[in-house]
Amino acid sequence: MATTSDPSASFEETDTRNAEMHSTIENWIDDLVADVDEAKASEEFQEWLDIQSQFHDYSHRNTLLITLQCPQATKIAGYNTWRNEFDRHVQEGEDAIWIWAPIITKQCPECENSQSYHEQSDCEYDETPPDEWSNGLVGFKPTSVFDVSQTEGEPLPELETEATGDAQDLVPVLLGAADNLDVEVRIVDAADWEHGSAKGVCKYRSKRDLHPVVEAKARPNQADLAVTLIHEYAHALLHSDVDDATERSKREVEAEAVAYIVGRYFDLDTSGSAFYLAAWQGDDAEGIQERLGRISSTAQKIIDTVAEG
Secondary structure: OOOOOOOOOOOOOOOOHHHHHHHHHHHHHHHHHHHHHHHHHOHHHHHHHHHHOOOOOOOHHHHHHHHHHOOOOOOEEOHHHHHHHHOEEEOOOOOOEEEEEEEEEEEOOOOOOEHHHHHHOOOOOOOOOHHHOOEEEEEEEEEEEEEHHHEEEOOOOOOOOOOEOOOOOHHHHHHHHOOOOOOEEEEEOHHHOOOOOOOEEEEEOOOOOOOEEEEEEOOOOHHHHHHHHHHHHHHHHHOOOOOOHHHHHHHHHHHHHHHHHHHHHOOOEOOOHHHHHHOOOOOOOHHHHHOHHHHHHHHHHHHHHHHHO
């Protein structure tokens, strides 16, 4: 993928500034769409997809159990799955994470119990013998799983989504711009981070007080921290009134496209955004262009606010 830094786009104060900026942003969006398509077709992305497909999607109840026992968990699998599928081994002394696993077995069509419970019940169903019953969910049992951080062995493929470049001066300016964007912002030490693999979050003070609060995980890479802050600022400006879970991928497309544009404006290499967006299956790259108006106006607002800081 091409490097996205373009220091020639300075948008000096002229009568045509807004038109020039909008035209340049349109061109950059075209670049991002092309990079996302290229990323999706890459060997690196296909290898990553293959690995991701082997991890289960856990129920809300199990997700809560995992979070309570291991807040930093990112990738969860059973002991044998880590060993047999990923060639990784649970490290000695690690405590298991306990979740509820479904019990799938032959199920009585009438009482929906397994054969052993059916025989102890008052159910009189006898139209078909038990060995002809269909499999179904008859209950749950506790089972142990482990997070990738508790294992060692062959590395899992990772997508390179981090931004790079010189952002030592940009991070303080972004922090200073928070008030003008009507956002509360906090940089949280890695040791105190409670949001798993997320680099940043945008949340709200309460259900009644929808004032956005942005938190970003501290890290040595200041360029990536800057782009994370921009991404979460975009969420704060665009999505405070959106609570539909089905819109999540579209919200991520908008926020990351804004981060790509603003980061690129400030001479950062944000080409990693292509892999980030490629990972959000369910929203084609063309969806970025369909949302150009929202993306462009939000990017311009953040650029103008930061430039004035």
